[in-house]
Amino acid sequence: MAEDRAAPRYRVRKPAFIKYGGDKITCTVCDLSLTGASLEVFDAKNAPAKFTLVIPEDGLEIACEVIRRTEFRLGIKFD
Template sequence: MVETRIAPRHRVMKPAKIEYGGVKIACTVRDISITGAALEVTDQFGIPAQFTLSMPEDGLKLPCHIVWRREFRMGVAFD
């Protein structure tokens, strides 16, 4: 399989939060690069197309938008 992503992704298992409009939803960052990440969530209901990904362990708050969705996973690109 040929890698077609702009930047290589690195596998991680980091706790994070999806933040929007005062709402915070726990998630797990499964892989990450300088351009985006794959997130695992227990439920995608109500998660908007654009939000801030907060990674307190790394001191990061990254605005992003969803580029794909699966049942318990979503891919985001950083804005």
């Protein structure tokens, strides 16, 4: 099967959090590319559609939008 992604993905396991308004949701970055990521979260259905992803280990804060949602996973693209 051909891969239709804009950039290659790299598997990682990095602790992170979703920041929106004054709230935070802890998550784990499962894979990462230049254009987006896959996040593991406890309750994906209640995560906001747009937020800032913070990866403290890398010193990153990236604006994101959810493009795919399952029970415990979010597929996001970077704005």
